[in-house]
Amino acid sequence: MPIIETRDLRKVFRSVKRSPGALGALRTLFTREHVDRVAVEGVTMSLDAGELVGYIGPNGAGKSTTIKMMTGILTPTSGEIRVAGIVPHEDRRRNARNIGVVFGQRSQLYWDLPLVESFELLRAIYNVPRERYRANLAEFTEILEMGDFMSTPVRQLSLGQRMRGDFAAAMMHDPRIVYLDEPTIGLDVLAKEAIRTFVARINAERGTTFILTTHDLADVERLCRRIVLIDTGRIIYDGTVEAIKEQYGTHRTLVVELCDDEPGFAIEGAEIESRVGTVARLRFDRKEVKADQLIRRVTERYCVNDVSIEEPELESIIRQIYVEGYTDPNVTVAPQALLPS
Amino acid sequence: MTFDETIEPYREFARKAFAREATYRFEIFTNLGSLVLRVYLLRQLWNALYRQNAAPAGIPLHAMITYATVALLMSLILEIDGTRAIREKVREGTIATDLMKPIVLPLYFFSDGIGQTVFHALLIAPGLALALLFVHVDVPSPAAFLAFALSFAAGYAVNFFLNFLMNVVAFWTLETFAIQLMVRWASDLLGGQILPLAFFPGILGKIVENLPFAAIYSTPLRIYIGDLPPSAWPAAIAAQLGWLALFGVVSTFVWRAAERRVVAQGG
Numbered sequence: 001m002p003i004i005e006t007r008d009l010r011k012v013f014r015s016v017k018r019s020p021g022a023l024g025a026l027r028t029l030f031t032r033e034h035v036d037r038v039a040v041e042g043v044t045m046s047l048d049a050g051e052l053v054g055y056i057g058p059n060g061a062g063k064s065t066t067i068k069m070m071t072g073i074l075t076p077t078s079g080e081i082r083v084a085g086i087v088p089h090e091d092r093r094r095n096a097r098n099i100g101v102v103f104g105q106r107s108q109l110y111w112d113l114p115l116v117e118s119f120e121l122l123r124a125i126y127n128v129p130r131e132r133y134r135a136n137l138a139e140f141t142e143i144l145e146m147g148d149f150m151s152t153p154v155r156q157l158s159l160g161q162r163m164r165g166d167f168a169a170a171m172m173h174d175p176r177i178v179y180l181d182e183p184t185i186g187l188d189v190l191a192k193e194a195i196r197t198f199v200a201r202i203n204a205e206r207g208t209t210f211i212l213t214t215h216d217l218a219d220v221e222r223l224c225r226r227i228v229l230i231d232t233g234r235i236i237y238d239g240t241v242e243a244i245k246e247q248y249g250t251h252r253t254l255v256v257e258l259c260d261d262e263p264g265f266a267i268e269g270a271e272i273e274s275r276v277g278t279v280a281r282l283r284f285d286r287k288e289v290k291a292d293q294l295i296r297r298v299t300e301r302y303c304v305n306d307v308s309i310e311e312p313e314l315e316s317i318i319r320q321i322y323v324e325g326y327t328d329p330n331v332t333v334a335p336q337a338l339l340p341s
Numbered sequence: 342m343t344f345d346e347t348i349e350p351y352r353e354f355a356r357k358a359f360a361r362e363a364t365y366r367f368e369i370f371t372n373l374g375s376l377v378l379r380v381y382l383l384r385q386l387w388n389a390l391y392r393q394n395a396a397p398a399g400i401p402l403h404a405m406i407t408y409a410t411v412a413l414l415m416s417l418i419l420e421i422d423g424t425r426a427i428r429e430k431v432r433e434g435t436i437a438t439d440l441m442k443p444i445v446l447p448l449y450f451f452s453d454g455i456g457q458t459v460f461h462a463l464l465i466a467p468g469l470a471l472a473l474l475f476v477h478v479d480v481p482s483p484a485a486f487l488a489f490a491l492s493f494a495a496g497y498a499v500n501f502f503l504n505f506l507m508n509v510v511a512f513w514t515l516e517t518f519a520i521q522l523m524v525r526w527a528s529d530l531l532g533g534q535i536l537p538l539a540f541f542p543g544i545l546g547k548i549v550e551n552l553p554f555a556a557i558y559s560t561p562l563r564i565y566i567g568d569l570p571p572s573a574w575p576a577a578i579a580a581q582l583g584w585l586a587l588f589g590v591v592s593t594f595v596w597r598a599a600e601r602r603v604v605a606q607g608g
Contacts, residue, residue, distance in 0.1 A: 068437070071441045072440075072441075073437055073440045073441060073603060074604060075604045089604060092440065092441075093443040093444070093445075094443070096441055096442055096443040097443050099441070101438070103438065106433075106435055106438060108438050110357065112361050112364065113357060113360070113361065117357065117360070120353070121350075121353050121354070121357055124349045124350045124352070124353035124354075125350040125353070125442055125444055126443065127342070127346045127349055127350075
């Protein structure tokens with residue numbers, strides 16, 4: 001049975017129409033003209049317990065709106081939503097006991113207090129039994145290496161330390177579902193890695209369900225098997241990371257390091273992406289030409305020091321989809337079809 | 342859920358607020374210093390004012406100085422506003438994170454205020470001891486002191502709801518500075534913190550005495566200085582409780598509307 005289910009979820013924001021200028025501002029006070037903005041348009045998805053799903057889309061696509069409806073702080077305009085059997089906006093406080101949240105841009109820690117006191121407060125808020133709390137605290141302190149700054153006031157923590165604190169804070173009451181909203185934004189590589197390791201480990205060991213919204217697709221590649229792509233409020237892809245790479249990212253890059261500076265260097269079946277000194281980058285479509293064929297063509301004609309092939313990163317594929325739209329119809333997968341039954 | 346589990350978060354909120362207040366040590370000492378100075382100045386002021394008239398508004402000088410001193414000490418507690426956090430939370434958008442927690446938010450603000458109150462109440466003892474070096478304050482009978490304590494508690498609750506309503510306006514306007522100033526002024530002047538309401542002339546005095554602000558300072562203070570006879574205590578405290586009930590009901594509705602607003606607009 002799925003732990004999160006939405007059907008035709010829709011959210012329309014209504015705001016008062018504002019006229020420009022000083023006179024317009026005055027008019028705004030008295031008119032009742034409204035502008036409707038559709039943030040989420042018919043989102044249907046289903047997540048099983050223990051899944052770790054990347055929820056991806058450009059700014060303003062409707063990711064945060066969806067997450068807010070799942071946490072119960074936003075009421076859908078229409079459609080159905082159930083999180084662990086609860087309709088979140090109808091029973092927000094009961095829903096809150098099942099979920100944890102991490103926002104990269106805002107902290108839930110108490111600014112003036114030492115980090116550990118925020119954890120104690122959360123223990124009280126969720127009525128976590130003391131033994132359980134002590135065990136969690138010990139485990140999180142070890143994995144996230146928080147020992148050194150446990151009694152430092154939160155306002156004196158670095159961003160990396162604070163985010164580790166926020167992750168531990170979100171997990172202290174053993175939530176079944178955790179929403180991560182841009183959790184690695186602004187972090188250095190070490191802090192990012194620490195957090196990714198933490199998420200992967202909690203997911204594997206405790207079967208916690210994670211929904212990750214991020215613009216850092218390296219997070220997604222490292223953590224998620226499944227991604228849901230949303231654009232202008234609609235789901236445009238729901239499937240595995242491999243599938244979208246397999247079917248959409250058919251371009252590869254062949255990097256060739258030549259022995260000499262060959263001014264007229266060109267190979268049929270590939271276009272030159274860039275040339276810096278003796279290093280040429282050739283872009284080709286693996287549906288049209290095989291890599292070994294292409295390498296043979298190069299080595300037959302030129303003296304070559306080194307060759308390598310670069311796979312497309314998820315990021316470049318997603319960027320392409322943002323720009324060109326999701327076009328390949330045979331890749332569109334019905335949301336339910338992918339779920340393990 | 343057991344009762345203990347239900348109140349566990351709120352007890353912890355109060356404890357944390359207490360700890361937070363205690364971290365600002367410098368402020369504590371400057372506050373104590375300024376308290377002594379203010380008590381002394383009040384004495385001088387009322388002494389000078391009474392030189393012209395032995396008992397204006399029927400209050401003798403010693404009772405007046407007692408009134409002013411106790412009002413000042415009360416204000417140390419009543420000026421604490423646990424609901425101020427609403428304003429900051431709404432403006433910074435962190436209210437959304439709070440709504441994702443399994444707590445009743447108004448109770449959170451109330452407990453936070455209680456924690457701060459307890460801390461500042463503990464400071465009043467040394468403050469009072471210091472102040473007594475400079476002024477003589479009347480000590481009421483045990484019965485009057487008990488009635489005063491009850492009345493003060495009721496006034497504290499009315500004050501909480503007043504602050505709460507004032508800060509909840511931020512859900513609609515984001516900014517509450519103007520309202521803040523107005524309400525602060527009204528509760529200090531019309532509530533009887535600055536001077537007894539008996540000083541308001543004629544019909545104005547009658548009106549002011551029947552406003553909710555009187556429930557905050559005036560009623561407990563009049564009990565303390567003996568301006569209200571024991572026979573009038575039950576009615577005076579009942580009036581306070583009446584305001585309390587009204588404010589409580591209004592606050593509940595306003596809070597629901599505020600929550601609905603967040604839930605419809607997304608913070």
